[in-house]
Amino acid sequence: MVQAAYLHIPFCEQICHYCDFNKVFFQGQPVEEYLQAMDTELRNTVESHPPQNLKTIFVGGGTPTVLTMKQLEQFLTSINQYLLPRQPNLEFTFEANPGDLPKEKLQLLADAGVNRISFGVQTFDDQLLEKIGRTHRRKDVFQTIEFAKEVGFKNISIDLMYALPTQTLESFKDSLDIAFSLEVEHFSAYSLIIEPKTVFYNLMRRGKLHLPGEENEACMYELLLEEMSKHNYSQYEISNFAKKGFESQHNLTYWNNEEYYGIGAGAHSYIGGKRISNAGPIKKYMSNIAETGFPYVEINQISVKEKMEEELFLGLRKIEGVSISHFYEKFGKSIFDIFQEQINEQIKKGLIEESNGFIRLTHQGKFLGNEVFQAFLL
Ligand code: SF4
Structure with missing residues (x-):
C-alpha cells in the first residue's frame, strides 16, 4: 500500500565538494524534456499501482528550486494531477537552497499545496561554506527563511553538517546557536562522509583534507544531542530532531519500512514488495521512458x-x-x-x-x- 512519493530533480547551480547525489549542472540540460519524462513516469506509475490516500510527497534533488517559475509550474501541475487521492493533512515537502529562492517561487510552491520546506544550510560559518563548495552565505539563510515565513510556511526544516574540514567544536556550537535563533520546526544534522568521486575524496587521497577526526566528531554529536534537547527539539531518529508534531512523516515512511514511489532519474521505489531502481543518467532515464514508459534498471522482489x-x-x-x-x-x-x-x-x-x-x-x-x-x- 503506497502512501508516500519521492520525486527527484537532479539539477544544481553548483556542485558541492562532498556531494555524491545524482545531480548535474543545471545550465544546458534538457530540463523541459526531463520534466515531461517525469510526467510520463508519474502517470504510468499511479496507473499501474494506484496510491492509497497519500500522506506525504517529498521533492528532493539536486536542487528542485533551481527550476524556473515556468518549469516549476509545469512540474507542480503534474504532481497535483496524478498524485491523488491524498489525506487531508498531507505533508508536501520541497528541498531548497538558501539564496536561490525569491519570494515569488516560495509563493508559487505554497499556492500549489507545498507546506514544508527543507533548507540545505549545512553551516552558518561563511568560510566553511566556501570550503565545502556552497554558494550561499549566512545572510542568505536569514533572508530566505524570513521570506518563507512571510509567505506562510509553518513547517521549516534546516539541514546541518558537522565534522567538516577544519571545523572546531566552537564553530559547530556557533552554528547551532544561530540555527536555534531562527526558530524553525525541524533539524537534520549529519556528519560529513567522504564519498568516492567527490572533490573531497580526491583531496583526501592527496592528503590535503584536514578532517576533525573521530574523537572530535563524537564530541560534536554529543554536543548536538545536548543542545537539541536543551532547546526542546526531540530526537526521533539518529540524525533528526523536531518540535512536537513536526517529525518528518516522509522520512518516517522509510524508517518504518513502508512502501513509496520514487520518481525521477536515479530514484528508488518500494512498490508491491519490490525494490526498484531507476536509471541514473538523465539521458538514459529519458530514453528508457520513451521506449517502455518506465525508467527501471533493476527490480528486486524482497523476500x-x-x-x-x-x-x-x-x-x-x-x-x-x-x-x-x-x-x-x-x-x-x-x-x-x-x-x-x-x-x-x-x-x-x-x-x-x-x-x-x-x-x-x-x-x-x-x-x-x-x-x-x-x-x-x-
Ligand atoms: S546542492 Fe545538494 S545536490 Fe546539489 S551538489 Fe550540493 S549537496 Fe549535492
Missing part, C-alpha cells in the same frame, strides 16, 4: 527474510526503536525467534536495550548505529 532484516536495519534508526508487537503483527513471528542471538549480543555490548515493548538503541548505540544495523543482516 520475507529481507523484509525482517530491513525492519530492524531501518527501524532501529528511530529513537523509539522497533515495536515487538508490530513485528509480530507484520510477520506472524516473534522478533526473538528470528533475532535472539543478535539482540543478546548487542544488549551485551550495551548498544541496544529492550524496554516497554520496543528494542531500541542505547545512548552509546547512537554513536555506533551503523555497527548495530549491520548486525541484523542475517
Whole structure:
C-alpha cells in the first residue's frame, strides 16, 4: 500500500565538494524534456499501482528550486494531477537552497499545496561554506527563511553538517546557536562522509583534507544531542530532531519500512514488495521512458527474510526503536525467534536495550548505529 512519493530533480547551480547525489549542472540540460519524462513516469506509475490516500510527497534533488517559475509550474501541475487521492493533512515537502529562492517561487510552491520546506544550510560559518563548495552565505539563510515565513510556511526544516574540514567544536556550537535563533520546526544534522568521486575524496587521497577526526566528531554529536534537547527539539531518529508534531512523516515512511514511489532519474521505489531502481543518467532515464514508459534498471522482489532484516536495519534508526508487537503483527513471528542471538549480543555490548515493548538503541548505540544495523543482516 503506497502512501508516500519521492520525486527527484537532479539539477544544481553548483556542485558541492562532498556531494555524491545524482545531480548535474543545471545550465544546458534538457530540463523541459526531463520534466515531461517525469510526467510520463508519474502517470504510468499511479496507473499501474494506484496510491492509497497519500500522506506525504517529498521533492528532493539536486536542487528542485533551481527550476524556473515556468518549469516549476509545469512540474507542480503534474504532481497535483496524478498524485491523488491524498489525506487531508498531507505533508508536501520541497528541498531548497538558501539564496536561490525569491519570494515569488516560495509563493508559487505554497499556492500549489507545498507546506514544508527543507533548507540545505549545512553551516552558518561563511568560510566553511566556501570550503565545502556552497554558494550561499549566512545572510542568505536569514533572508530566505524570513521570506518563507512571510509567505506562510509553518513547517521549516534546516539541514546541518558537522565534522567538516577544519571545523572546531566552537564553530559547530556557533552554528547551532544561530540555527536555534531562527526558530524553525525541524533539524537534520549529519556528519560529513567522504564519498568516492567527490572533490573531497580526491583531496583526501592527496592528503590535503584536514578532517576533525573521530574523537572530535563524537564530541560534536554529543554536543548536538545536548543542545537539541536543551532547546526542546526531540530526537526521533539518529540524525533528526523536531518540535512536537513536526517529525518528518516522509522520512518516517522509510524508517518504518513502508512502501513509496520514487520518481525521477536515479530514484528508488518500494512498490508491491519490490525494490526498484531507476536509471541514473538523465539521458538514459529519458530514453528508457520513451521506449517502455518506465525508467527501471533493476527490480528486486524482497523476500520475507529481507523484509525482517530491513525492519530492524531501518527501524532501529528511530529513537523509539522497533515495536515487538508490530513485528509480530507484520510477520506472524516473534522478533526473538528470528533475532535472539543478535539482540543478546548487542544488549551485551550495551548498544541496544529492550524496554516497554520496543528494542531500541542505547545512548552509546547512537554513536555506533551503523555497527548495530549491520548486525541484523542475517
Ligand atoms: S546542492 Fe545538494 S545536490 Fe546539489 S551538489 Fe550540493 S549537496 Fe549535492
